[in-house]
Amino acid sequence: MTTRKSKSPSHHDPASEDFRKEDFPFYWLARAHGRYTQNMERLLKKVDLDVPRWRVLWILNENGESSISEISTHAIAKLSTITKIVYRMKDDGLVDTAQSAEDGRVTQVRITDTGLQAIARMQEVTHELFQRSFKGLTEAQVQRLNRMLETVFHNLETL
16 A cells, blocks of 8 residues: 655655654654653652642642542543542542532542642642753743643644
8 A cells, every 4th residue: 555645845744755853743742752751750759749640739729629520521531430430539538429419420539738738748749840841941932832832732622
């Protein structure tokens, strides 16, 4: 089977004859995310946490009480995965759960004092990584990067 390549001069388009992986934005996004995740896992292990718990705690810290479904949406993870994580976190005393007053099928999650203490510990061990990640970029450049990534994210909405 022969793969037909576009004659587009765009080096960042995998369908182009001139494609180079180093010009493909997703190549760098995947590499940056992979390196970030490796560093985060190593740092969070020092405080007996991991990246999934970090995500859930930060979502709750910012949003207050959230449903498991809302957490799943913001964490971009399967509902079943987030459900398992939340109940492990509940067993660890990091979060509490309760049935929603509006809809008994919905489980609401809120951060506990222990969870807030975990956030403080996480901040201590990850602060330098975040500072180093954006070294050499101005605040305006970081904001622009966020806007561009948000646009790509919305462009990739499920059909």
